[in-house]
Amino acid sequence: MTNTIYVLNGPNLNLLGMREPEIYGTDTLDDIAGMLEDRGRELGLEIDMRQSNHEGHLVDWLHEAQAEGAKAVLLNAGAYTHTSIALHDAIKSIRTPVIEVHLSDPETREPFRHVSYVGMAAMDCVKGLGARSYVVALEKAAAL
Numbered sequence: 001m002t003n004t005i006y007v008l009n010g011p012n013l014n015l016l017g018m019r020e021p022e023i024y025g026t027d028t029l030d031d032i033a034g035m036l037e038d039r040g041r042e043l044g045l046e047i048d049m050r051q052s053n054h055e056g057h058l059v060d061w062l063h064e065a066q067a068e069g070a071k072a073v074l075l076n077a078g079a080y081t082h083t084s085i086a087l088h089d090a091i092k093s094i095r096t097p098v099i100e101v102h103l104s105d106p107e108t109r110e111p112f113r114h115v116s117y118v119g120m121a122a123m124d125c126v127k128g129l130g131a132r133s134y135v136v137a138l139e140k141a142a143a144l
Contacts, residue, residue, distance in 0.1 A: 002046070024130075
């Protein structure tokens, strides 16, 4: 096992900072990457941060995390959280621990966001803390 943490981000997260800042905050994905790099260095972890608007990329990266011996995966699957059986099955198919991450708290939003297929397979979830959700999830991953 390596000290690498994969941080996988799904659809529309490339628009953070300008996409509905009243819900998602003003931090960009690059800002979050910087926070994770800084905290990761303190914890002796390497961060491998990726984003895709394509579900299959996320599935492939989950498989890659397992193949490369990653310590853990932080996964913000965006809208795929609520729709993707493929991501659910990919998480269940690997031994690498997966922590679900959300900037907002989906349970306080539209009813369709209350179901998380990712959460049904992930070992833990950090939500509702804005960009800090990622840092808290990283600290949980470091303790594994």
